[in-house]
Amino acid sequence: MAERARATEALSAGKDRLPPGRHGLPREFVSENQRQRLLNGVVEAVAEHGYNATTIGKITEASKISRRTFYEYFEGKEDCFLAAYEMIDDHVRGSMLAAGDPAASWPEQVRARLEALLSVLSRDLAVARFYLTEPLTAGGEIAARYRDAMQLLAETIRPQDSPSDLNVEVRDQVLMGGIATLIARRLKAGEADRLGELLPDLTELALAPYLGRAEARRLAQSLS
Amino acid sequence: MQYLSQRLAAEPPRTRNQDAPRGVLAAGQRERILAATEQLIAEKGCAGATIEGIVKLAGVSSVTFYEHFRDKDECFVAAFDSAVEEFSAELRAAVPEGGSREDRLRSGLATLLAAVDAEPARARLCFVEAQKGGPRLRARYDEMLDAAAAVLDDPLGAAIAGGLAWLLRERLELGGGGSARELLPEMTEVVLAPQPAHG
Numbered sequence: 001m002a003e004r005a006r007a008t009e010a011l012s013a014g015k016d017r018l019p020p021g022r023h024g025l026p027r028e029f030v031s032e033n034q035r036q037r038l039l040n041g042v043v044e045a046v047a048e049h050g051y052n053a054t055t056i057g058k059i060t061e062a063s064k065i066s067r068r069t070f071y072e073y074f075e076g077k078e079d080c081f082l083a084a085y086e087m088i089d090d091h092v093r094g095s096m097l098a099a100g101d102p103a104a105s106w107p108e109q110v111r112a113r114l115e116a117l118l119s120v121l122s123r124d125l126a127v128a129r130f131y132l133t134e135p136l137t138a139g140g141e142i143a144a145r146y147r148d149a150m151q152l153l154a155e156t157i158r159p160q161d162s163p164s165d166l167n168v169e170v171r172d173q174v175l176m177g178g179i180a181t182l183i184a185r186r187l188k189a190g191e192a193d194r195l196g197e198l199l200p201d202l203t204e205l206a207l208a209p210y211l212g213r214a215e216a217r218r219l220a221q222s223l224s
Numbered sequence: 225m226q227y228l229s230q231r232l233a234a235e236p237p238r239t240r241n242q243d244a245p246r247g248v249l250a251a252g253q254r255e256r257i258l259a260a261t262e263q264l265i266a267e268k269g270c271a272g273a274t275i276e277g278i279v280k281l282a283g284v285s286s287v288t289f290y291e292h293f294r295d296k297d298e299c300f301v302a303a304f305d306s307a308v309e310e311f312s313a314e315l316r317a318a319v320p321e322g323g324s325r326e327d328r329l330r331s332g333l334a335t336l337l338a339a340v341d342a343e344p345a346r347a348r349l350c351f352v353e354a355q356k357g358g359p360r361l362r363a364r365y366d367e368m369l370d371a372a373a374a375v376l377d378d379p380l381g382a383a384i385a386g387g388l389a390w391l392l393r394e395r396l397e398l399g400g401g402g403s404a405r406e407l408l409p410e411m412t413e414v415v416l417a418p419q420p421a422h423g
Contacts, residue, residue, distance in 0.1 A: 052271065052356075137356045139269065147394075170391060170410040177390020178383030181369070185382065188366075205383055213417040 035073050037063040039084040046081065047126035051138045056080075081138075082145060088131050089149045095120045096156045107207055110157045111223045114202045117153070118183075122195040125187065133184045150176040157206050171209045178205050254292050256282040261303035266345035270300060270357040297358055304354050304364050307346045314339045325377060329415050332375070333408060340392065340404040347404070351392045376415065384414060 041063025045054045048062075056077055060067050074080040100112025121128040135146035154172035182198050200220045207216035260282035264273040275296055279286050293299040318335040319328050340347040354365040369389060373381035388411055395404055 050359075137362070139356060143397075167410055170407070173391045173394055174384075174387035174410070174414050176387075178380070178387035180390070181386025182383050185366075201380060201383065205380060205387075208417060209414075 034065055034069055035083075037065055038070060038073055038080060039087060041065065042077075042080045042084045043088075043126050043130045046134050047129040051081070051134045051142070078141060081142060084130070085135070085142070085145060085149070088127055089152075092117065092120050092131065093149075093152060093156065096153065106159050107203075107211075107219045108223060110206050111199070111203045111220070113157050114179075114206065115196070115199055117179075118195040118199060118202070121183065122192050125190070125192040128183070128187055128192055128195075132180055133187060150180070159210055175205055175209070250292070253282075253284050253288055257284060257289060257292060257299065258303045258306050261299055262307055262349050263345050265300065265303065265353050266348040269353055270361065273300075275299075297360055300357060301360050301364055304349060304361060307349050308364075308368050310343070310346060311336065311339055311350065326416055329376070330412060333411050333415065334405075337404045337408055337411070340396075344396075347392075348396055351389060352396050355393070378415075387414060 038059065041059045041061075042054070044062040045058040049058055054077060056067060056070055059077065059080060060070050070080070074083065095116045096113040099116035100109045102109075104112070121132065131149075135142050138146075151172060154176050157175075158168065158172065179202055182201060183195060186192065186195055186198065203220035203223065204213070204216045207219055211219070257278060260278045261273065264277050264281060267273075268277075273296075275286060275289055278299070279289050282289075289299070293302065315332055315335055319332045340351075350365075350368070354361050354368075357365075369382070369385045372385040372389070375381075376384055378384060391407060391411065392404065395402065395407060
């Protein structure tokens with residue numbers, strides 16, 4: 001264990017690290033830089049080892065930051081994971097909400113927002129895994145946070161005037177389960193770069209509960 | 225060899241019971257271990273279920289455990305496979321061979337949800353905890369979804385099976401006191417995807 005700790009320390013003294021002492025950089029900058037690197041490190045570590053097998057050692061190793069510094073920013077693995085999750089979730093949902101023409105029809109908006117989702121995730125396999133598949137293997141607060149995130153994603157593609165007699169929550173859950181399953185399969189096959197191919201299927205899934213399968217398929221094909 | 229009990233298990237078994245043939249005895253032990261594993265995973269999750277806990281609950285020695293399974297992972301996968309097979313057997317018995325796709329899916333869903341309510345620990349293993357297990361268990365879970373997707377016989381079968389499993393997981397994990405059977409109308413709607421009502 002001591003050797004391992006020394007190895008981690010040695011790694012953390014590598015080139016990626018800011019020079020110690022008087023480097024003339026503002027304190028806030030150094031601090032933000034270290035925190036950002038730890039967030040990047042947790043994404044890398046979780047994507048590679050899975051959430052359960054990720055240790056603080058693996059996070060600090062991936063970010064080339066000392067264990068002691070880690071504890072200056074985070075209480076533990078879960079805390080660090082949640083901070084990175086927050087940042088990615090904001091980015092993903094922000095990209096979806098910004099996509100498409102606000103004046104366009106609901107089906108067109110759905111298509112544009114799903115395209116934005118696939119585009120964000122296809123850019124980075126580690127981020128996609130971290131965001132969409134790994135939280136499923138964890139429990140507790142992470143699972144709860146993931147649940148909230150998926151619910152909010154579903155809300156971005158829900159029709160505004162959805163009939164009130166329908167169990168919208170159940171529909172959202174089935175939809176997010178379907179979307180997550182299809183994306184997870186591609187990620188597992190190492191095909192993050194081909195996520196865009198899923199767009200017609202995802203669009204059909206999202207439209208079907210409200211328009212029926214036949215109309216949903218017709219629109220999904222003609223819009224893509 | 226990591227544990228002494230593993231080393232001991234590698235020795236040729238002694239005959240302990242003159243009356244029962246060795247095979248019958250071993251099969252009973254294996255069943256007990258699998259049942260205990262199912263129960264313990266449902267209660268404590270894959271990370272919390274230990275071999276120590278399993279053998280205690282099953283009433284067998286750890287030597288016996290290693291006679292049947294190489295390690296915890298192998299035991300978990302066997303328990304999952306056995307649980308899925310139990311559900312499958314109920315479906316095969318209840319769903320008519322002939323009949324329309326709609327009839328088969330309706331009766332299949334009703335049977336599955338009733339079985340989930342009747343066997344909560346088994347359902348929890350299959351639909352909640354397996355996803356949180358090791359890579360082998362997760363791969364088995366994916367295979368179960370693939371098989372379900374094939375039954376659905378739909379171009380979007382993989383997504384629909386994933387969506388239904390998601391819904392079931394939420395119900396089992398968050399509970400809220402409701403039974404799985406309450407999900408039948410929504411699940412049927414999803415699977416049969418009716419056209420919206422006109423007029």
